[in-house]
Amino acid sequence: MTRIVLLGGGVGGSMVSNQLARQLKPEILRGEVEITVINESDTHVYQPYFLYMAFDQAVPADAKRPERAVLNNQIKLVVGHAERVDREAKDVVMGDGAHIPYDYLVIATGSRPAPETVPGLVEGGHIFYTEEGALKLRDALAEFTGGRVLVTVGVPHKCPVAPVEFTLMVRDWLDTHGFESSEVLYTYPIGRLHSLEPVAAWATEIFDQRRIDSRTFFNVETVDSEKKTVTTLEGDTVSYDLLVxxxxxxxxxxxxxxxxxxxxxxIATDRHSLLMQGTDNIYVLGDATNLPISKAGSTAHFQADVVSSNLVNRIHGGLGSVRYDGKVFCFIEAGNDEATYVKFDYQHPPKPQPPTEMIHLYKLAFNKMYWLSAAGIL
Amino acid sequence: MATEAKIIDARGSFCPGPLMELIKGIRQEAVGVVLEVWSSDRGSAKDIPEWVARAGHEVVGNVEADNIFKIQVKKLR
Structure with a gap:
């Protein structure tokens, strides 16, 4: 029997396992293939909703479904803490001492915000990249009394358009809640407003129209939660009333x-095969890789197609030769009930379109349709 | 160019891009380490040294071959 184990049941792990379960159904039913997903939690969370939760436009229940309900019935789900991968023994050692052996391992463990790596940030700042943080920020906005909202961006981070989206949405929120005179100051680590040049050009124009100030080459080194200031690697110190x-x-x-x-x-990962470097039976996708591409659900989505195709092909006797081309697609919420999108790969830079209401409505629809993506259908 | 460097292969990276990949490397590596960024973006040869100067590190190499820019940066602080 060939055992495929997926470490992580988020976007990447769910998509790959569901695609495998459908395409390998005859082999699974004959007992020739077994697919196991290991997930820390019994709940699947659609993380893009955190942004909306911060503005009280969504609540946690909107973002959650049982992991079991997301996965095909042919997939074995193990909910528990995975302690480590033992490459020599080819198994995953669980926190309770159980061993889960694999012939192929797919690592889709994602990433996590690490505010503790910036001194003072946990005490002095708000984040909306977790459910807890988004709700805390929602409450802080409800109690906001005016002043400067400072947005800072750490490196690396997932969902690279979220900082721009948040900035436009918070400007909109301030203007509609009686804080038209409050300042929004957006900062970014490199010398323009976004790593994608066309997005940076678009943001420069739209920030100007919407009275959003900005600073570049801004990498936060420390936060002083008592004085309400941040100091950067580049030597600047800036005050804030609300730090996001x-x-x-x-x-x-x-x-x-x-x-x-x-x-x-x-994890060092081959940019085309998505095999962990130096291995031929461990695939890595989504945020977990060291690849120089966006850490985003859509990246995991397009990579999942490659990993599942190659695994099915190899189990059927092929070599698994489908290559990932670096494709990423991201919606960009622009505030004012409009949105746009970018699409790019290793060879082709993005060409953003002007924001429209229609794309915003499609993004809202996709938030509901996400579950079809996780199911490996859309 | 330094002979011992940790390679950051950021060819074809539009987002986050070569400079952001370098900043990631600088944040996670120890003082004294030399990082070598590979970029297919001509702008990197200019914007990486600009940030390195502002952040107090040192460019120890900057070469181009076959439209790939290789920039070495030593972490100083």
């Missing part, structure tokens, strides 16, 4: 415990 920080992210600790990653717990 996109913190630097780290790969998951299991990567470190297993000795699979670099200093940030990112």
């Amino acid at each position: 920080a996109i913190p630097p992210h780290l790969g998951q600790d299991i990567v470190k415990r297993s000795g699979l990653g670099d200093a940030g717990n990112w």
Whole structure:
């Protein structure tokens, strides 16, 4: 029997396992293939809703479904803490001591915001990249009394358009809640407003129209929660009344415990095959890789198609030759009930379109349709 | 160019891009380490040194071959 184990049941793990379960159904029913998903939680969370939760436009229940309900019935789900991957024994060692053996391992463990890596940030800043943080920020906005809203961006971070989206949405929120005179100051680590040049050009124009100030080359080194200031690696100190920080992210600790990653717990991954470098039976996708591409659900989505195609092909006797081309697609909420999108890959830069109401409505619809993506259908 | 460097292969990276990949490397590596960023974006040869100067690190190499820019940066603080 061929055992395929997926570590992580988020976007990448759910999509790959569901695609495999459908395409390998005859082999599974004959007992020739077994697919197991290991997930820390019994709940699947659609993280893009956190942004909306911060503005009280969604509540946690909107973002959650039981992981079991997301996965095909042919998939075995193990809910529990995975301690480490033992490459020599080819198994995953669970926190309770159980061993889950694999022939093929798919690592889709994602990333996590790590505000604790910036001194003072946990005490002085708000984040909307977790459910708890988004709700805390929602409450802070409800009690906001005016002043400067400072947005900072750590490196690396997932969902690279979320900082721009948040900034436009918070300007909209301030203007409609009696805080037209409050300042929004957006900052960014490099010398323009976004890593994607066309998005940076678009943001420059729209920020000007919407009275949003900005600073570049701004990498937060420390936060002083008593004085309400941030100090950067570049030597600037800026005050705030409400600090909204996109913190630097780290790969998951299991990567470190297993000795699979670099200093940030990112796994060295072949950019085309998505095999962990130096292996022929461990695939890595989504945020967990060290690839220089956006950490986003859509990245995991397009990578899932490659990983599942190659696994099915290899189980059928092929070589697994489908290559990932670096494709990423991101919606960008623009505030004022409008949105746009960008699409790019390793060879082709993005060309953003002007924001429209129709794209905003499609994004809202996709938030509902996401569950078809996780099911490996859409 | 330094002979021992940790490679950051950021070819074809539009987002987050070569400079953001370098900042990630600088944040997670120890003082004294040399990072070598590979970029297919001509702008990197200019914007990486600009940030490195502002952040107090040092460019120890900057070469181009076959439209790939290789920029070495030593972490100083």
